[in-house]
Amino acid sequence: MWLLLLLTNAFVLLPWAGAGRIIGGKIAAAHSRPYMAFLEIETYSEPIHCGGFLIRPDAVLSAAHCVDIKGIVNVTVILGAHNIRRQEPSQQRIPVVKRVIHPEYCPDDFKNDIVLLKLEKKAKINDYVQCISIAKKKERVGEGAKCNVSGWGLTSLKPSWSDVLMEVELEVQNEKRCHFSSDYKRQSMICVGDKYSEKAAYKGDSGGPLICKKKAHGIVSHGYDDLIFPEVFTRISYFEPWIRKQLKKFSRKIIPCFPLSD
Template sequence: MHLLLLLPALLLPPRTEAGEIIGGKEARPHSRPYMAYLQIQTPVGLSSCGGFLVREDFVLTAAHCQGRSITVKLGAHNVKKQERTQQNIRVRRAIRHPAYNPQNNQNDIMLLQLERRAKKNRAVQTLGLPRSRGRLSPGTQCMVAGWGRVGLNRKTEKLQEAQLRVQRDQECSRRFRIYKSQTQICVGNSRERKSVFRGDSGGPLVCNGVGQGIVSYGSNDGTPPAVFTRVSSFMPWIRRTMRRFKQSD
């Protein structure tokens, strides 16, 4: 089975260009105020990823969403419009997990320290993180959200969302040899045409109001399940890193 890092559509050749949440629907505007849209400058041009606000000056995303420079757009619904709710903040410091391995996509998690604190309001809020290392039970219903295409030939600039269920680890270990249950979550029923796909990287898996996962990788044709970084496994590193850098002004 070919692996696909769920990278931005702009980095892909036209015949594979897609970035949709498959089988999703448009989210109610600003109903997911923790969502962040990342505009990334890379050596080959501009790209984009998802992320989520976890402190007024920190966004959590996937480590493979790295670049020369990153600007975070908060409070957005339509990322191609200049909405009054939007806050555009440059990233001061991108901190990848020290054990991130791009070869097998292990420890695919990154904290982005913003140059200034976001102003919290109805369109911009933080998302809570796990308080324990307890595992999600198979069948748990969660939500994912992201921006991108809704089909190979249909674009959307508006936030899309979908409900996905946590699967047994065996569903992913059978499909992906590199799957590691200690630090990853298997999400999406293989019998349903609903999944994250290219361009959704870095976005959150939200279960019972808590950010439990980060979109990491999936199969080359976009069929579920997909693999998410397990946030609870990295809470000591997240807390330690955010403590190390003082709150921005």
């Protein structure tokens, strides 16, 4: 059963009830992306999975649509994972105690598709679990920039599963390519991927980071069934002031994390 939210002909990059992989990508070297988070979202009906990434020992960024669902019982973040089906010694399972969805998030058109998750306890920073820096307010990636996306989402339009973390290199596109949708907002979104490369993030990769120039610049948000390429990412730099404000509410103390460069 596909877990979808529909917007005309759009698909939201929500996961299937199991782990898959990125389209056109490759298996990531084990633990090479220690900022990656796997979200287990328990609902009254069936579990949902999404991606996310650690930006502070007590905070994970993800897509709002992952947790803007009725019937959520618990959300658990798994850090330090490579094979999500195994109980690897490197893994840290930490419950989420607070979900801060952007106040202007709109589920109908995915505007402001961002959520900050507060962890029950600080993650233990080590070789397997580290933070990634986020883009600052004025930092933008332009057309042609080569970026990386990782996740446990589907590998094709038909179900094809892999339990290990996958990665793919994608290119930032001219924003006109995403103007087929009147809902595209250049200030808060990034247009990524083209049909010629046949590479993309897909269902199950929602919430994962778009890593450009050693920083998280985007969050996997949504795409379109009949136009798999390009797809839309939330632009982190636009929300950086909001993120900083929420982090101060989490803790006024400076919490070092030794961010990892990609």
